[in-house]
Amino acid sequence: ERENAFIEWYPRGYGVGFKVKERLFETQTKYQRLELYETEGFGKLLVLDGTVQLVEIGEESYHEPLVHPVMLAHPNPRRVLIIGGGDGGTLREVLRHKTVEKAIMVEIDEMVIEVSKIYMNVARGAFEDPRAEVIVGDGVEYLKNTDEKFDVIIVDSTDPVGPAKMLFSEGFFRSAYETLNDNGLYITQSGSVYLFTNELLDAYQSMKNVFDEVHYFSFPVIGYASPWSFLVGVKGDIDFGKVDLERAKGLGLYYYDPERHETLFQMPRYVRELL
Template identity: 80%
Template sequence: EKERAFIEWYPRGYGVGFKVKERLFETQTEYQRLEIYETEGFGKLLVLDGTVQLVEVGEESYHEVLVHPVMLAHPNPRRVLVIGGGDGGTLREVLRHKTVEKATMVEIDEGVVEASYLYLDVASELLDRLIKKGEPRGELIIGDGVKYLREADERFDVIIVDSTDPVGPAKLLFSEEFYRSAYEKLNERGLYITQAGSVYLFTNELLDAYKAMKKVFDRVYYFSFPVIGYASPWSFLVGVKGDIDFRKVDVERGRELELYYYDPERHETLFQMPKYVRDLL
């Protein structure tokens, strides 16, 4: 009997795959090719330009880790900007923080929001409210995050970049120029976080982003986490502006969140990095 699979191929022929039952949807959006599959064991799978964005079962291993470490390291995050993240998972986690008064998501590709709303069990109620402008603390803007940040006349406590890899539409989100406009638009004390690719397979992209961020932010931290569906470990980069210690998080606020993957009481375990990579950073 024929078995069907979706495989994402990374450099050097390294693959990450899922057995799939069927392809539920495919389209060419204005920016990228979008596919949604039903997998055998991980719910639905969202793919953009051949790269895995999330699986429904396990997406929290990415969204919790992208959002909560910075939110719990910031003493009082009230205004949050998410760039990318059209599936809504990142904003969903941001809005779990009671301190947040307003969170804005700027997604370039309306097609991602629509397909996620229609097909994925990730944040469809939130996306529905955002589309209808009925989410009191959240706002969705379909637009270019680079341009948005450059022209923004407000300041943010936390900026979260939930983008595709640093090629294609997301490339500019990893440039020194972009980091400068992010730094400028952070409040006196603020945190910036971006996903930064596979530790083993995109090591050069990670190093480049780290070096560019070092030129701009007061301090830069790297960390890694095993994300379900990606070539793990996956890397994250945090840029700090002003007086915040990213090595410390508010464990009390963390406890209320009842997290599944990220463990604020073991925050220090995030900083694990293979030695050869640490030596290069």
């Protein structure tokens, strides 16, 4: 039975696993080890450096809370920057907002984009949307050098350990802050609440040093060691506690419930007290 399963091992021997029918693809890219499986009950499974990125059936449980709370809290998000997110799921959700005029995605690993395009249909046309621009490059460098400004910046990266560690540094948060318009929102996934608590606390403290206000929330994500955490940085005057329910209506959301926006902020008591 064990050979027919993929298990992601978290610290302390905590595992999240899927029964798999076959391994469809495996390669070492320039940046990471990429694997793709066909699972028994959740469609295809994309794995980077041994960590689950998504399962086709259920990926919205990650992409919806990553994208829509900030997009609906911002009064008029027109220009959006995505760092990472090579599979296209984040871009897809961003482009569902009619206010968006331009969405730039900066993904370091072209192979993730290519394999996702060939084997999965997570993007569902997002890459072909005229409002979308895909840049293959380093998000850290991009933020340091760009003259463009954005209303919303979304970081859809791998974990705050390893190659993506830089994306959780104070320097990176500072360049993101500079790249936001006067009123802007920043969001990053920030790891498993129970198993990456220290990484979450570190990122929260660094963001506090940079943004005008910082919020945390959690969501149960299919395929990850849930609850999963997210950190939101506010620049200027935006109330992240309130979302535009009118705009939310047209989105047909499945997991994130804007009418119960306040339930996002649930956090185990001991973690809240550490934050």
